[in-house]
Amino acid sequence: MTFPTTMSRSTSTCHVDDTDAPVDSFNPGRLDLARRRRGLTKSQLAARSQLSSRSLLAYERGETDPPPDTVERVAATLAFPTAFFMRPDVDEPSVDGVSFRARSAMTARQRDQAISAASLATELIDWIAERFELPAPTVPAHPDVGPEAAAEQVRAEWGLGQQRVANLVHLLERHGVRLFSLAEEYAEVDAFSFWRDGIPYVFLNTMKSAERSRMDAAHELGHLVMHLWGGPDGREAETDAQTFAAAFLMPRRSVIADAPQSPSVAHIVRAKKRWNVSAMALAHRMRTLDLLTEWQARSLFIEMSKRGYRTREPNEGERETSQVLGKVFAALRHEGLSPAEVARELAIPKDELTKLIFGLVVSAAPAPGVNATGRPQSIAPRGKPSLRLVD
Numbered sequence: 001m002t003f004p005t006t007m008s009r010s011t012s013t014c015h016v017d018d019t020d021a022p023v024d025s026f027n028p029g030r031l032d033l034a035r036r037r038r039g040l041t042k043s044q045l046a047a048r049s050q051l052s053s054r055s056l057l058a059y060e061r062g063e064t065d066p067p068p069d070t071v072e073r074v075a076a077t078l079a080f081p082t083a084f085f086m087r088p089d090v091d092e093p094s095v096d097g098v099s100f101r102a103r104s105a106m107t108a109r110q111r112d113q114a115i116s117a118a119s120l121a122t123e124l125i126d127w128i129a130e131r132f133e134l135p136a137p138t139v140p141a142h143p144d145v146g147p148e149a150a151a152e153q154v155r156a157e158w159g160l161g162q163q164r165v166a167n168l169v170h171l172l173e174r175h176g177v178r179l180f181s182l183a184e185e186y187a188e189v190d191a192f193s194f195w196r197d198g199i200p201y202v203f204l205n206t207m208k209s210a211e212r213s214r215m216d217a218a219h220e221l222g223h224l225v226m227h228l229w230g231g232p233d234g235r236e237a238e239t240d241a242q243t244f245a246a247a248f249l250m251p252r253r254s255v256i257a258d259a260p261q262s263p264s265v266a267h268i269v270r271a272k273k274r275w276n277v278s279a280m281a282l283a284h285r286m287r288t289l290d291l292l293t294e295w296q297a298r299s300l301f302i303e304m305s306k307r308g309y310r311t312r313e314p315n316e317g318e319r320e321t322s323q324v325l326g327k328v329f330a331a332l333r334h335e336g337l338s339p340a341e342v343a344r345e346l347a348i349p350k351d352e353l354t355k356l357i358f359g360l361v362v363s364a365a366p367a368p369g370v371n372a373t374g375r376p377q378s379i380a381p382r383g384k385p386s387l388r389l390v391d
């Protein structure tokens with residue numbers, strides 16, 4: 001696995017001006033991407049942009065370049081900047097390589113929307129990687145040992161032993177995982193991950209409780225470690241990733257040593273803080289490790305369900321935020337570049353960037369000394385500063 005230190009992609013931006021100059025660098029792949037991001041079919045977009053379906057198809061296939069006023073109309077319909085359609089190709093992750101959970105529950109439209117959001121994230125991370133030295137990936141592959149052993153091996157390789165993982169997002173980032181938020185309006189997409197050019201990506205639904213988001217992150221780590229190099233697919237992979245996540249966050253020996261004996265729900269709610277997991281997850285793990293009888297476990301689950309703990313986490317912990325994105329946006333802000341301006345550089349709608357970092361970056365006040373017109377000539381910090389990540 002190597003991390004690209006130089007990027008060949010051009011960052012020059014084009015725009016359509018008010019003249020009648022022909023658009024000669026229209027990128028049909030980006031029309032397809034923006035349409036899928038908006039969850040529109042070709043005929044829906046054609047109707048909304050007052051185009052014939054045949055014309056739209058010809059534009060998406062690259063058979064004909066749309067005239068400038070058509071580009072502007074389509075861009076307005078999709079609420080994407082016109083410049084977005086003039087940029088180089090996007091290296092989209094392939095559907096087959098993405099660890100969507102419960103594939104059957106997701107519509108193709110939702111899957112397309114999520115993948116196209118991920119494509120925008122890869123653009124953002126490429127842009128960031130041109131300016132900052134990001135941690136090199138050190139996520140091992142353990143496809144053959146089973147989820148419990150895989151979790152123990154990753155813990156050993158990362159020097160964790162039986163220790164509690166204080167902040168899983170920070171830990172993953174230190175090992176080169178690029179994390180983004182999936183602040184989608186639908187609950188069907190929990191989280192997903194994929195590899196791209198040797199770099200692991202994880203997308204988290206940050207609308208969930210802090211504990212569930214953390215468990216999702218561990219689940220996706222399981223896929224990265226066990227499956228995305230080729231392995232079981234479907235339900236078996238899901239069960240394995242879930243077992244990996246529980247074993248990674250609640251190591252066997254630490255749970256055996258520290259979990260309460262014959263616990264009440266109140267005991268579980270207190271004890272779960274030790275591992276920063278949901279009350280349900282701790283009870284499940286204790287049952288797996290035979291620390292609860294089937295009868296004890298069932299009584300606890302019934303009681304927790306009655307109290308609504310399946311959807312609302314009691315005694316919720318603090319959400320884990322991204323150190324990489326936090327530091328990058330703080331450094332950029334210090335240079336006078338706000339997230340809105342980063343979105344403009346990438347020619348993506350501002351709310352797309354906001355969604356990618358939602359819940360992962362604590363919004364920072366503008367850096368002192370930067371005034372409204374103080375956009376610097378050069379936005380790239382000198383050299384490529386590496387981000388010092390601490391636990």
Ligand SMILES: [Zn+2]
Nearest residue numbers: 099101238241
């Ligand atoms: Zn999964």
